[in-house]
Amino acid sequence: MVHQYKNNGYNMVLDVASGSVHVVDDLSYEIIALYEDHTMEEIKEKLSDHDPKEVQEAYEEVKNLVEAGVLFTEDCYEDYICEFKERPTVVKALCLHIAHDCNLACRYCFAEEGEYKGRRALMSAEVGKAALDFLVKSSGNRRNLEVDFFGGEPLMNFDVVREIVAYGRSLEKENNKKFRFTLTTNGVLLNDEIMEFANREMDNVVLSIDGRKEVHDYMRPFRNGKGSYDFIIDKFKKFADSRNQQKYYVRGTFTHHNLDFSKDIFHLADEGFEQISVEPVVAAETEDYAIKKEDLPKIMEEYDILAREMVKREKEGKGFTFFHFMIDLTGGPCVAKRLSGCGSGTEYLAVTPWGDLYPCHQFVGQDEFCMGNVFEGINREDIVKEFKASCVYTKEECRNCFARFYCSGGCSANSYNFNGTIDGTYEIGCELERKRVECALMVKAALALEEENEEAQ
């Protein structure tokens, strides 16, 4: 399967099953579109307004790529992946819901002011330590383990965060484990002491900010309705600088109310942030801020604007990372990882403040997905089995999608919330993912060709 498209003046060709990417001229672009269903003579006839010698030459180039296995390759991975999914797995990562409480009242919060449709609660140190014990016990011989402090707002329970981290460090040597701790925060309670602790202990921090002040303040107010932007912006800038602009993300959400979200991304970049993620809200269509189908053309246009600007800024030495455009063309994960999904329900679990286990943070609060608890372990192997089996090949919509090797089948929680099954897709999310893959590949192409031109001069 080949996906070819034009973006910002580049003719892009992605050979889906091999992962090869080609930038081609107009003539080759037309030949590739005809190649599978036409003979060379038929192609020459259809392209009779071109110089026949040129057509022949371009056709030979296309043919050479096909013979080299980097164009029109077959997807022959299904049996391999289904077999791969059967292997024994270990738990690699936990998301600790350290606080089901929050000091903001963000309009789009899927956790509903941090409570996850339940009660306000803070995780005790006892539950946190039991969670780490569970992770050590459930991780087999794997050495590197990840623990994410999530909420609600984790800093509302900072003393327990500190205690759990210290406990984790005490487990490392005797169990031959290495904990990689991460933290998400809205910044309200952030101070120098916490920054210093995070810079010492947290491999990554995620700082929630939506972009421009008016956009942020509308969606992320305090409970009294007052905006939170002025309260956090300087602290976040200081925090990012204190981490040498690495190992963090400023993470925003765009909604129906700021479809011109490229301006929010540029605002964050202009404020000095170099690691940026601004992501589409996922919400029921009934919400006024939800992304609707009719919003898609505008969003696609914004991604194009973003891609163009990123190339420009990179050339000027003022580049920044955009999480959803991160594609590694020369490395990247193996095909088994690409097609088997994110690991939720098997390798990644969420833990509630009282120790219950769920397939991931997005399922917390949906009782039918409770899988057990950190004290007694998993008691719903049927849920593990369901998540383990789910992959690109169990989702009909993914089978013929060109982005499947980059998106890995999408988010199980989104699928469940929109279709009632984890083996479906969320249509708007898929449309946006495909566009982001196209833009990300274009950015790579533009920068690679620029570099090549500079070397040639």
Next chain:
Amino acid sequence: MKHIKTLTKTLQNTVKKGGVG
């Protein structure tokens, strides 16, 4: 090549050696 510039790796090679973007 005159008409085509290949930017990049075959995922098939990671079947043996392996085992999001």
